[in-house]
Every structure is written in structure tokens, then in C-alpha cells.
Amino acid sequence: MKILVFAEQRDNCYKKTAFEVSQAASKIAAKLNSEVIALTIGENISSIAPQLGNYGIKKVIVVNEPRLKNYSTSAFTSIVNQIVEKENVSVIFLPASSMGKDLAPCLSAKLNAGVASDCTQLKVEDGKIIATRPVFSGKGFLDLEITSEKKIFTLRPNVFTISQTTTELATVEEFKPQLEEKNFSTIVTEVKQSSSKKDVTEADIIVTGGRGLKSPENFAMIEKLADTLGAAVGASRAVVDAGWRPHDEQVGQTGKTVSPSLYIAVAVSGAVQHMAGMSTSKYIVAINKDKDAPIFSIADYGIIGDAFEIVPAMIEEINKLK
Amino acid sequence: MKILVCVNHVPDTTTKVNVASDNISLDVNGVNFILNPYDDFAIEEALKTKEKFGGEVVVVSLGGDSHKETLRKSLAMGCDRAVLLKDSYSRDSFSIAFAISEFAKSYSPEIIFIGKQSIDYDNSQMCGLIATFLGWQSVSVVVKFAIEGNSVIAEREIEGGHEIVSAKLPAVIAAQKGLNEPRYPSLKGIMESKRKPIEEINPEQCANKINVLRMRKPTAKQKGKIVGTDISAVPELIKLLHEEAKVI
Ligand SMILES: Cc1cc2nc3c(=O)[nH]c(=O)nc-3n(C[C@H](O)[C@H](O)[C@H](O)COP(=O)(O)OP(=O)(O)OC[C@H]3O[C@@H](n4cnc5c(N)ncnc54)[C@H](O)[C@@H]3O)c2cc1C
Ligand SMILES: Nc1ncnc2c1ncn2[C@@H]1O[C@H](COP(=O)(O)O)[C@@H](O)[C@H]1O
Numbered sequence: 319m320k321i322l323v324f325a326e327q328r329d330n331c332y333k334k335t336a337f338e339v340s341q342a343a344s345k346i347a348a349k350l351n352s353e354v355i356a357l358t359i360g361e362n363i364s365s366i367a368p369q370l371g372n373y374g375i376k377k378v379i380v381v382n383e384p385r386l387k388n389y390s391t392s393a394f395t396s397i398v399n400q401i402v403e404k405e406n407v408s409v410i411f412l413p414a415s416s417m418g419k420d421l422a423p424c425l426s427a428k429l430n431a432g433v434a435s436d437c438t439q440l441k442v443e444d445g446k447i448i449a450t451r452p453v454f455s456g457k458g459f460l461d462l463e464i465t466s467e468k469k470i471f472t473l474r475p476n477v478f479t480i481s482q483t484t485t486e487l488a489t490v491e492e493f494k495p496q497l498e499e500k501n502f503s504t505i506v507t508e509v510k511q512s513s514s515k516k517d518v519t520e521a522d523i524i525v526t527g528g529r530g531l532k533s534p535e536n537f538a539m540i541e542k543l544a545d546t547l548g549a550a551v552g553a554s555r556a557v558v559d560a561g562w563r564p565h566d567e568q569v570g571q572t573g574k575t576v577s578p579s580l581y582i583a584v585a586v587s588g589a590v591q592h593m594a595g596m597s598t599s600k601y602i603v604a605i606n607k608d609k610d611a612p613i614f615s616i617a618d619y620g621i622i623g624d625a626f627e628i629v630p631a632m633i634e635e636i637n638k639l640k
Numbered sequence: 641m642k643i644l645v646c647v648n649h650v651p652d653t654t655t656k657v658n659v660a661s662d663n664i665s666l667d668v669n670g671v672n673f674i675l676n677p678y679d680d681f682a683i684e685e686a687l688k689t690k691e692k693f694g695g696e697v698v699v700v701s702l703g704g705d706s707h708k709e710t711l712r713k714s715l716a717m718g719c720d721r722a723v724l725l726k727d728s729y730s731r732d733s734f735s736i737a738f739a740i741s742e743f744a745k746s747y748s749p750e751i752i753f754i755g756k757q758s759i760d761y762d763n764s765q766m767c768g769l770i771a772t773f774l775g776w777q778s779v780s781v782v783v784k785f786a787i788e789g790n791s792v793i794a795e796r797e798i799e800g801g802h803e804i805v806s807a808k809l810p811a812v813i814a815a816q817k818g819l820n821e822p823r824y825p826s827l828k829g830i831m832e833s834k835r836k837p838i839e840e841i842n843p844e845q846c847a848n849k850i851n852v853l854r855m856r857k858p859t860a861k862q863k864g865k866i867v868g869t870d871i872s873a874v875p876e877l878i879k880l881l882h883e884e885a886k887v888i
Contacts, residue, residue: 389803391768391778416798420780423733423768432734432849435763448853453761454666457657459856460761466849504777504807509798517800523887547888565818566797571653571759572677572817580887591653597858601885603877604864617864619880621873631874639882 320405321347323356324398324412324421325370325378330363334520335413335475337373342440342478343411344374349442355379356488357401359394361387364490371488373480378488379405381495388506389417395424397495402429402468404493409447414472415519422472431468436575438477438598447471455571455594475519476577477598512566516550523580526552526569526596530585530606530625534562539629540584546636552576552596554586570595585625588613605629641695644749645686645719646740646770647679649703649710650760657857664852665730666760675710678755680717680822681815685785686753687718688820693787696720700743702736704728708838715833716825722836725843732850733761737769739843744774749810751792756781756814767814777807783818 323343325336340356347354356370359381367378381397398421401407410425412418414436426433438459439450446463449471453460464470518524525547527540537551544551553563555570569576571591581599586592588604588611596602597616604617605628614620621628651666652674658667686697699714701707702725711722725739744752752771757764764780771778777792783802784795792807797816825833867873867880881888 391807395772416781416796419764420768420778423737423765424772424778425768426734426765426849427737427769427772430849432732433763433765434850435765452858453855454651454655454657455653455759455762456858457655458659458666459858460664461853461856463851463853464849465851504779504805504811506803507806508804509801510795510804511801515800519799566800580881580885594653601881601887602864603881609866609869614864614866616861618861618885619877620864620866621877622866622869623871623873627871628874631871632878635874635878636888639878639888 319350319352319409320407321352321354321409321411322401322405322407323354323375324410324418325356325358326413326415326417327358327360327363327366330360330366332366332369333413333415335415336370337480338475338478339411339413339473340370340373340375341480342473346440346442346447350445355405357381357398359383359386359397364492367490368487371486372482372484374483375488377491379491379493381493383495383497385502388509390502390505391420391424392504393497393501394421395428396497396501398425399428400495401493408468410470412470412472414474418472422470426470429468430466431470432464432466433470433472434462434464435472436474437471438474440471452598455591456597474575474577474598476522512564518550518552518567518569518576519574521550522578523547523549524552524569524576524578525549525582525584526554526586527557527584528554528586529556529560531557537562543582543629543633546633554592583613584629586613587611588616641689641693641751642747642749643686643689643695643697644744644747644752645682645697645699645714646752646754646766647683647699647701647710647714648676648755648758648760649673649701649707650676650758653759659855659857664855666855673706673709675713676755676758678757678815678817681817681819682753682755683714683717683719684820684822685813685815687823689751689787698723698747698749700725700740702727702731702739702843711838712833713825715836716829717823718829722838724838724840726840727843732848733763733765733769734849735846737766738773738846741770741773742844743841744770751810752812754812754814756816767812771812774810777811778814779805779807779811780814781816782813783816785813785819
């Protein structure tokens, strides 16, 4: 049984999820006594591939193809499919990123493979991979197995923590896929970066501001706290709907699902739809002046008090650590 | 243009989740079901596309009789016809997508709109599955959409930005919030929707590929620690984050 890791890169850099998925898959492979290889697709990416060896990958197959500088659902699906056939792969791990979530169901239909989406835990029981995944916006969890011959798992970013276990480098093997005109029926013609700022789904620390901040100007203090911590700024839907912050910062059911090591919620009440997007964060801090705010029910640490006094004091205190 | 839109009937967002006695599914007692929020955007985009190019919008849902409620709402918003692929058996994404794509083959639409995610099982799989079963293109998490010639030009959300995607028709488009402002059903629409029939069809069967072993509630977090009730608690909070949690 061979395992394939889809190691995502953008702009010739691995995403952190590439390491997370590599290491998680290597652990599963060790328990199943099976081989694990990785695949990276891009324009000119052979030089980044060896580092996956640090996370347990022995061999990386790279596809260098000028037409694939950007993502293409149709071409990527075809390439993964070709690798699965060539290498006789039976299990595929992808990140539950925008790319991985787009690709997984296309592969599912092509390969007759079941998909466990957005897994937060994996284990092996009786030689089977058992995945845990949140459902009903994190208000429930399913433990499941995939019964089809081929199996696909997408892993929620930031949940599978990485530790560089070796300094070994992976061997790199180049693969020239068969690509026809029709494989480029869907192409990305342009990537628009919203700004140079960090995206909440990739951040290790998030500082989120809510309606209790009263005006968009008051987010300056949230941005400052975020800068001090090297964190991304998040927002509740109330402040996004009010036009104070852009939608790509929204955390929650209709926004993004995040899982940072530290989530600081400032003047956010903690509506179920908000908690749906951040309840799997490792540590949650709540700053709220209402002692009954629901956010305190899932916070590890809380201060009941006025954000306008507490946030500046936090910035000062954190600066003392430096 | 023949347009198909897929809708799901899901527990509303404030639902208290309890596990049913079978230990693998949701206890639906007292749960209020709604049209999946992302499907509102899919319906709106389908209706706008029809307004632009003419044709008809057919709405389809796979599920039990309760899904008729959601189909009625879709009709009230302006969809022309509704189809229920009637099945009470609990299918996984693969099986639902297979049945929908078989139905799509018989109706042969030129475009299919769906939501980016059902807020029940949060799978986000339908878009790629249906498209691939049909041999079509797919664009997921779409926040901007236009048809130019025989292609779709769409914008999809990615981490820290957007991708502009060009996809050949026919295609499946999965709507994300921000794509449009869904209309409210008009009084006339609501009246008419009551008179319109909902066609019932037996969906094609397809075995599940997922076996759910158990469903459980999240383990309750240990009661968090209130570090203090004013600014004097800040040094202690930062110390805890630094030394106990080791996250800063
Ligand atoms: C279908 C649906 C989907 C939704 N999706 C999302 C989603 O994705 N994300 C999301 O966030 N919401 C979502 N919501 C909205 C959600 O229900 C809440 O309305 C929203 O999260 C509230 O935002 P808030 O906490 O900023 O505001 P509020 O609920 O108004 O809370 C403000 C908080 O600030 C506190 N406060 C006020 N002043 C101060 C001060 N000086 N210092 C400290 N604290 C102070 C108050 O005590 C209060 O707790 C959704 C709702 C629905 C129906
Ligand atoms: N049972 C169903 N019947 C019809 N459409 C569905 C069904 N389940 C999901 N969908 C559609 O597929 C989208 C994505 O769902 P999912 O992939 O399950 O997260 C939803 O927003 C619906 O548009």
C-alpha cells in the first residue's frame, strides 16, 4: 500500500501545510509499514523538493511545467491521477486548503475513492486508517473509515503540528505528465493578492476584533497588538457586515475556519457561528467586558474588562518580553 | 439556457447538536431545518443568469420529504421547477453527487450552481464530484461570476487573495458568500410556489465509500481561567501565555 502526499507550493515556496501533511502521512505510513512519496507541481520547483525529507518523505516526484505556474483544477487532477496509476498509490493525503479542497473531490470521482474532508485527527486501528473530522461547525465530531479501495484524506491546516525530526533530504524525481489541450480547460489566469498581510487560515496567532470596538478606527489597536505578536487580524461577521473590515478576515461559519496556536478574541461575544470557525484553536484568550459573554465558555484564559484599557497594556507587556 | 441549481436542507446554525441513539447521526428531535445558507447565493446566481440569457432554472434536492420545504423556498425565490430525488437512506457525498449527476444527464443543463459547502457535514465535495462525474469543469468558492462566450470567468477565494479562473462550459459553480445579494421571496412568488408541483424521482443508487463509526460531541474544555477583571490582570495573562501555554 503506497501513500501519496500532495505537497502544495505557491510562488516556489512550500506552504506550511506541505510539511504538516508530509509528517502526518509519514507517521501513518510507519504504522502501516507502507511507503510514502510526495508530489509537487509547479513551474520550476525541483530545488525546493528535497526539504520534505525533513518531515519523513523519502522521494518527491516533481512536475515542472511552465503552464502550471498557477493552479489548474483540470490539469492538476490529471497529473495526480497519472501518478496514482504509475506508482500504484492507494492513499492520498492533501491539505484542506483552497487548493486541496478543490482537488480532492475531482480525484474522488476519477478514482472511485471516498474522501474524508478536513480531518483533525488520524490514527491506525486494526490496520485501518480512522479519521476524525468536525461536523455541524465543530459542534460534533465523526470518526470514520473509508471503505473504497482508494482513499483520500484532506487535513485541516495548523492542526497537525510539525517538528523537524531529521535533517535528511528527499530524493527528487522529475515526471513529465501527458497533458493535452483539454487538460487546460480550467486555468487560473491571474492571482490577486489581497495585500501583503497574513491570511487568517495560515497564521499561527490571530487577534480578532468584534463589534464591541465600536468603530473601524479602533482596529488600529488590534492591528498593533497583532503586529507585536506577528499575528494576523481577524474579524467577526458583525464588523465585516458593518464594512469596518474586509470579508477575507472574517472568522466563522460564513467566514474562514482557523486553527491557530493562539486565538485572541477582543470584544467578540462568541456567537455559535463565530465559534464554529475557531473552536479548534489550541489556546483561546477572551477579552470582554461582559462576564456572561459566551466566548468565555471556550476560552482558556480570559480577562473581564474594557478592551480599550487592556489591549494597550497587553502590547506594553509583550514588548517587555522582547 | 438550461440551468440547474442544487440545494440542501440543513439544521440551522444555532442548532444544539445531540447524538442520536444509533451513535452515528444527529438527533433531529427539535432541530429546525433551513435552506443551506450558501445555496441562497447559488439560487440567486442561477436566477440572474436566466435573467441575462433566458431559459429556465430547475432546482433539485436529494433527501426525504422534508426537503420539499427547502424546494418550496427555492421556487418562491423564482426557480421555475423543482425536483426531489427522494431518498431517506443516508448517503455520503460521493453517492449524492453520483445521483445528482445521473439526474443532470437526463435534464442536460449547460451550467450547474451549488453552494460551496453544506453546513451540516461541511464536506465541500459536491462541486468537484458532480463536475467530474459529468466530465465537466468546476470552479469552487466563487465570489465573482460571468459568462463570456463559451467560458466562465470567475473569481475564487484562496488564502490571502483571489484567483481569476477561466473555465470552459459546461461547468459546475460553487457559490461563496459575497457572490451576490440573494433576493427575498416575493409575496407573489410565495403564493405561486404553493401551486407549483414538486416532481419526485427515484435517484440512482450508489454505494457509500465512507463508513461512520461514531459521532460524538467535542470534549468539553476544562473551564477556562478568568485571569482577572481589570487591567491589573494583564501581566499575569502574558506570563501565562509565555510560560504555561508557551504560545508567545
Ligand atoms: C447564518 C449565519 C452565519 C453567520 N456567520 C458568522 C461568521 O462567519 N462569523 C461571525 O463572527 N459571525 C457570524 N454570524 C453572526 C453571529 O451570529 C453574531 O451576530 C456575530 O458573531 C457577532 O459579532 P460580535 O461578537 O463582534 O458582536 P456582538 O455580538 O455585538 O458582541 C460584541 C461584544 O463586545 C463586548 N464589548 C463591548 N464593548 C467592549 C469593551 N469596551 N471592551 C470589551 N468588550 C466589549 C460586548 O460585551 C459583546 O460581547 C452568523 C450569523 C448567521 C445567522
Ligand atoms: N442532498 C443534496 N441535494 C442537493 N444538493 C446538495 C445536497 N447536498 C449538498 N448539495 C449541494 O452541494 C453543495 C455543497 O455541499 P457539500 O459538498 O455537501 O458541502 C451544497 O451547498 C448544495 O448546493
